[in-house]
Amino acid sequence: MQIKVNGVERSYDGDPKLPLLWYLRDVLGLTGTKYGCGMALCGACTVHQDGKAILSCVTDVSQASGKEITTIEAISKNGLHPVQQKWIEFNVPQCGYCQPGQIMKAISLLKENPKPSDEDIEAGMAGNICRCGTYQRIRAAIKAAAGENA
Amino acid sequence: MSDNILNVSRRGFLQGIVSTGALVLSVRLIPDLLWAAETSAGSHADHAVLHPSVYVGIDTDGTVYLVAHRSEMGTTSRTSVPLILADELDADWKRVKLEQAIGDPRYGDQDTDGSHSVRDGFVVMREAGATARLMLTRAAAQKWGVPVSECESDLHVIVHRASKRKAGYGELASAAAKLPVPKKEELQFKPKSAWRYMGKGAPSYDLAEICAGKAGYGMDARLEGMVYASVEHPPVLGGKVKSYDEKAPLQVKGVKQTIPIKPFTPPHRFQPLGGVAVIADNTWAAFQGRKKLNVAWDNGANAGYNSDQYKKELQETARKPGKVARNIGDVDAVFAQGGKIMEAEYYIPHLAHATMEPPVALADFRDGKVTIWAPTQSPQAVQSTVAEELGIPKENVICHVPLLGGGFGRKSKPDYAAEAAILSKAVGKPVKVVWSREDDIKFGYYHAVAAMYIKAALDEKGKPTAWLQRSVYPPIGSTFALNTTYGDAGELGLGWTDLPFDIPNHRAENGPAENHVRIGWFRSVANIYHAFAAQSFANELAHASGRDSVEYLLELIGPARIVDVKASAPEYDNYGASTKDYPLDTARMRRVVELAAEKSGWGKRTPGKGSGMGIAVHRSFLTYVATVVEVEVDDKGEVKIPSVHTAVDAGIVVNPEATRAQFEGAAVFGTSIVRSGSITAKNGVIEQSNFNDYPVARINEGPYKTTVHIVDSDAPPAGVGEPGVPPFAPAVCNAIFAATGKRIRELPLSSTANA
Numbered sequence: 001m002q003i004k005v006n007g008v009e010r011s012y013d014g015d016p017k018l019p020l021l022w023y024l025r026d027v028l029g030l031t032g033t034k035y036g037c038g039m040a041l042c043g044a045c046t047v048h049q050d051g052k053a054i055l056s057c058v059t060d061v062s063q064a065s066g067k068e069i070t071t072i073e074a075i076s077k078n079g080l081h082p083v084q085q086k087w088i089e090f091n092v093p094q095c096g097y098c099q100p101g102q103i104m105k106a107i108s109l110l111k112e113n114p115k116p117s118d119e120d121i122e123a124g125m126a127g128n129i130c131r132c133g134t135y136q137r138i139r140a141a142i143k144a145a146a147g148e149n150a
Numbered sequence: 151m152s153d154n155i156l157n158v159s160r161r162g163f164l165q166g167i168v169s170t171g172a173l174v175l176s177v178r179l180i181p182d183l184l185w186a187a188e189t190s191a192g193s194h195a196d197h198a199v200l201h202p203s204v205y206v207g208i209d210t211d212g213t214v215y216l217v218a219h220r221s222e223m224g225t226t227s228r229t230s231v232p233l234i235l236a237d238e239l240d241a242d243w244k245r246v247k248l249e250q251a252i253g254d255p256r257y258g259d260q261d262t263d264g265s266h267s268v269r270d271g272f273v274v275m276r277e278a279g280a281t282a283r284l285m286l287t288r289a290a291a292q293k294w295g296v297p298v299s300e301c302e303s304d305l306h307v308i309v310h311r312a313s314k315r316k317a318g319y320g321e322l323a324s325a326a327a328k329l330p331v332p333k334k335e336e337l338q339f340k341p342k343s344a345w346r347y348m349g350k351g352a353p354s355y356d357l358a359e360i361c362a363g364k365a366g367y368g369m370d371a372r373l374e375g376m377v378y379a380s381v382e383h384p385p386v387l388g389g390k391v392k393s394y395d396e397k398a399p400l401q402v403k404g405v406k407q408t409i410p411i412k413p414f415t416p417p418h419r420f421q422p423l424g425g426v427a428v429i430a431d432n433t434w435a436a437f438q439g440r441k442k443l444n445v446a447w448d449n450g451a452n453a454g455y456n457s458d459q460y461k462k463e464l465q466e467t468a469r470k471p472g473k474v475a476r477n478i479g480d481v482d483a484v485f486a487q488g489g490k491i492m493e494a495e496y497y498i499p500h501l502a503h504a505t506m507e508p509p510v511a512l513a514d515f516r517d518g519k520v521t522i523w524a525p526t527q528s529p530q531a532v533q534s535t536v537a538e539e540l541g542i543p544k545e546n547v548i549c550h551v552p553l554l555g556g557g558f559g560r561k562s563k564p565d566y567a568a569e570a571a572i573l574s575k576a577v578g579k580p581v582k583v584v585w586s587r588e589d590d591i592k593f594g595y596y597h598a599v600a601a602m603y604i605k606a607a608l609d610e611k612g613k614p615t616a617w618l619q620r621s622v623y624p625p626i627g628s629t630f631a632l633n634t635t636y637g638d639a640g641e642l643g644l645g646w647t648d649l650p651f652d653i654p655n656h657r658a659e660n661g662p663a664e665n666h667v668r669i670g671w672f673r674s675v676a677n678i679y680h681a682f683a684a685q686s687f688a689n690e691l692a693h694a695s696g697r698d699s700v701e702y703l704l705e706l707i708g709p710a711r712i713v714d715v716k717a718s719a720p721e722y723d724n725y726g727a728s729t730k731d732y733p734l735d736t737a738r739m740r741r742v743v744e745l746a747a748e749k750s751g752w753g754k755r756t757p758g759k760g761s762g763m764g765i766a767v768h769r770s771f772l773t774y775v776a777t778v779v780e781v782e783v784d785d786k787g788e789v790k791i792p793s794v795h796t797a798v799d800a801g802i803v804v805n806p807e808a809t810r811a812q813f814e815g816a817a818v819f820g821t822s823i824v825r826s827g828s829i830t831a832k833n834g835v836i837e838q839s840n841f842n843d844y845p846v847a848r849i850n851e852g853p854y855k856t857t858v859h860i861v862d863s864d865a866p867p868a869g870v871g872e873p874g875v876p877p878f879a880p881a882v883c884n885a886i887f888a889a890t891g892k893r894i895r896e897l898p899l900s901s902t903a904n905a
């Protein structure tokens with residue numbers, strides 16, 4: 001099957017049921033996308049499929065075939081994405097392990113809803129766990145990014 | 151950090167290593183881990199022209215190599231500790247390259263735990279920085295033929311003010327290297343007014359790479375030709391494999407083989423749990439293969455562990471006299487007089503760390519040596535544990551420390567790194583062991599379940615004349631020695647024997663409890679249940695006496711004074727720090743209470759219906775923290791936390807922004823403890839498995855806003871990673887009482903006890 005990851009068309013003939021997460025990490029070596037639960041409970045594995053956030057741990061490679069997959073490594077062509085810049089400005093990460101997933105989710109959220117309210121942010125980001133507890137900075141960074149989008 | 155690759159190849163001395171062996175592979179496949187590229191050949195700092203200490207090297211181009219010898223798990227230790235050295239060296243932080251130390255006793259204590267990285271670094275790093283600075287200054291003085299006293303540093307250069315001459319650190323490095331290393335007595339430390347970085351801080355060295363998804367976590371370590379492993383552990387602690395299906399897992403595409411791992415020899419310490427490993431060419435295949443192992447287990451003695459029953463036993467024990475850990479006056483005599491007596495019991499279940507990155511390690515065993523990449527809080531414990539497991543000398547275990555996706559104490563125990571080493575030796579290839587989330591939740595080193603009992607006699611004004619407190623929990627010592635049932639002085643010193651209340655008759659006791667699961671350090675450790683009980687009970691007394699909670703708390707703390715804890719608790723160890731440098735000072739405790747109250751608008755705001763504010767104060771890891779939490783409780787009992795105000799006196803704070811982040815995070819961590827944290831066992835098997843049945847706080851559940859107020863202090867630095875946790879749960883529960891009149895004595899809120 002064919003699968004397009006970060007703009008590169010690839011063919012794959014392994015187990016079609018392999019979750020996209022492990023295809024990205026173990027087969028392609030794109031380790032920016034993280035494993036946290038494997039059960040659609042934490043959001044650490046968030047990537048974009050045709051520009052929308054999906055959970056790669058519960059998406060089979062075969063389901064992603066024919067779609068365009070983008071990971072954190074390629075979310076911005078040159079330099080950092082404005083959302084990543086806000087993440088730096090607000091010093092969001094602690095351990096940082098959840099942050100690629102948070103950032104990918106936030107970018108997708110802002111695309112759908114450029115001016116999210118607090119409730120929109122909470123609803124949109126509730127699937128992404130941060131065990132270090134960086135939520136208030138995530139909220140602030142998203143709001144700031146929204147300000148810039150406007 | 152790819153710069154480091156250039157540096158490596160530029161250096162002739164490393165060429166030989168770069169062209170052969172595992173390091174090359176790591177260079178090619180894990181460039182982001184190259185800051186862990188130090189080998190037996192030494193670090194960049196070692197090979198720099200001027201390297202008066204293992205922590206620092208200065209090259210002729212002016213690059214300053216600083217060695218981060220503590221782990222980065224989100225507390226910014228990897229940045230903040232070298233920052234102290236950079237400050238004392240008067241180096242330009244922009245010209246500093248950090249390299250992560252491998253595990254090596256020459257770096258001294260490398261354990262990133264106990265909130266003591268900055269505390270230790272404040273001494274060690276300043277000495278190293280001042281040493282290098284003095285050597286550079288002397289070299290400049292010699293070069294110009296002027297007295298040393300006329301020369302001084304000024305951001306990466308030495309200047310001679312009188313003649314306006316300047317020389318850069320790079321330029322002076324070779325000459326400085328020829329000078330003798332000064333003795334400690336010769337060193338002069340910068341006055342606080344001259345600090346460039348300490349007190350101002352710096353963002354994490356890895357911030358941009360983390361946000362770019364390019365940072366190297368343990369989970370991300372890769373080597374050419376490596377295979378993946380997942381281990382089916384005995385469901386009950388101490389269980390053994392009776393039989394399993396060797397063939398069936400091979401039906402899963404990508405599975406290569408199965409390998410049994412021997413059970414541990416009790417006590418378990420840091421040994422692997424044993425079980426059966428499935429080796430595969432990707433992580434998922436290894437996970438799938440395990441489902442076909444069909445292991446028959448001999449569960450052993452802990453199969454009788456049932457949390458419901460165990461809880462009753464702990465509570466029973468807590469009602470009986472225990473071992474006295476601290477005594478002042480005679481509580482029994484006061485209780486015998488009768489009068490107003492209050493008593494209450496508290497309970498907190500086991501908790502799991504649930505680091506976002508589960509335990510994981512990559513090991514490459516060859517020729518009697520093993521190289522390991524492990525997200526560990528203790529690379530030296532990796533060395534000793536692996537050496538013991540493989541029967542090789544410690545020096546033959548090279549442990550690199552990539553970033554940790556969270557630690558919280560779990561990654562102080564290197565059982566998972568030992569698994570990787572054992573398997574790499576067995577397979578003859580590099581092996582990465584990946585724990586699933588289920589493995590992480592089911593096979594942790596759990597925070598101890600604890601039952602507490604407190605009794606007080608009150609005078610007519612409601613002030614205690616006697617206070618008796620008992621705690622019972624399976625101690626951490628049970629991990630290291632069989633039949634350990636009492637907490638040791640260190641554990642009891644975590645908020646129990648050092649309760650600084652001004653009460654003339656006071657006794658702290660501890661009762662025995664057997665462990666049936668592995669017990670381990672968990673962010674702030676025994677302080678969690680000790681503070682929960684003491685601070686909840688203090689608040690119960692305030693309400694029973696019709697007093698304002700803040701006012702009453704201040705009265706309990708009593709007048710400003712230094713509390714000599716050892717006088718009443720002879721074994722008290724004050725977090726391993728001297729009581730001269732770090733006395734228990736109630737003036738500082740009072741100040742954080744007053745500050746948190748003031749900043750939160752305590753007593754000045756009238757909370758609406760279903761709303762309330764609660765306060766708690768606690769000293770842990772030598773830091774004083776008071777937290778005021780505001781809650782809103784709806785008709786269904788759902789608790790929201792609109793605001794938290796935390797006042798912190800941690801002495802000198804090196805990195806204020808990172809410190810604020812730690813206390814914001816502690817409030818979320820504390821929210822998980824309050825709302826939903828509960829690990830329970832049935833027939834010895836842990837009942838929870840993932841974030842569905844072991845929920846942790848999400849963005850809509852954590853506090854909406856936590857404001858951290860740092861007290862300006864000249865006291866020596868204390869901890870910041872853990873101390874935010876202990877006062878949080880009692881502050882929330884005290885707020886819930888203020889809002890609803892319902893007293894929470896058992897956590898979590900979701901427990902049936904609170905229904």
Ligand code: FES
Nearest residue numbers: 036037038043057
């Ligand atoms: S790993 Fe996919 S949601 Fe947790």
Ligand code: FES
Nearest residue numbers: 095096098130132
């Ligand atoms: S920053 Fe550590 S889990 Fe989010």
